[in-house]
Amino acid sequence: MSCQSDLGFQDDKQASTLRITGEQATGAKERPTPVTTNATATIxxxxxxxxxxxxxxxxxxxxxxxxxxxxFHGPADRNTAAGVLIAIPLPTGAGASGTVTSTATLTDQQESQALSQALYYNIHTAANPGGEIRGQLVVQ
Known part of the structure; x- marks a missing residue:
């Protein structure tokens, strides 16, 4: 009988770091109403x-x-809107184009949602307060 650590697991969790790729965020992916915009984002x-x-x-x-x-919103599939789970801190003076790098600590429930691709990220603007662009989070 092998122990869990021999199989690459600790406390029923995977021992290695997983990669985040995510979908490209676009206005067409916003829900419940898609947004017409040329904006995009990657994560x-x-x-x-x-x-x-x-x-x-x-x-x-x-x-x-x-x-x-x-x-970050969830839980939701690609065709459903959901409530806010985690705020993404925007840099001071962020403009129509930009980058943010940050960290978030997920709860066990949020981790389960992330691993099942039930979380998405979106960015809001004054012209599109419900969200201008959205993309599903993909964890591999």
């Missing part, structure tokens, strides 16, 4: 299931104006 980073730490970088371009807010 990349890592997730450590032992510490529940999500390290991420989001880069956006072409927003209708400066971002007013950014969040």
């Amino acid at each position: 990349s980073g890592t997730y450590d299931p032992n510490t529940n730490i999500l390290n991420y970088t989001i880069t956006w371009t072409g927003l209708s104006g400066a971002p007013t807010a950014a969040h």
Whole structure:
């Protein structure tokens, strides 16, 4: 009989860091109402299931104006809107194009949602207060 640590697990969690790729965020992916915009964003980073730490970088371009807010939402599939789970801190003076790098500690429930691709990220603007662009979080 082998112990869990021999199998690459600790406390029923994977021992290695997972990669965050995520979908490209676009206005067409916003729900419940898609947004017409040329703006896009990408997300990349890592997730450590032992510490529940999500390290991420989001880069956006072409927003209708400066971002007013950014969040991780869930649980939701690609066709559903959901409530805010985690605020994404925007840099001071962020503009229509920019980058944010940050970390978030996920709860066990949020981790489960992230691993099942039930979280998304979006960026809000004054012209689109419900969200201008959205993309599903993909953890591999």
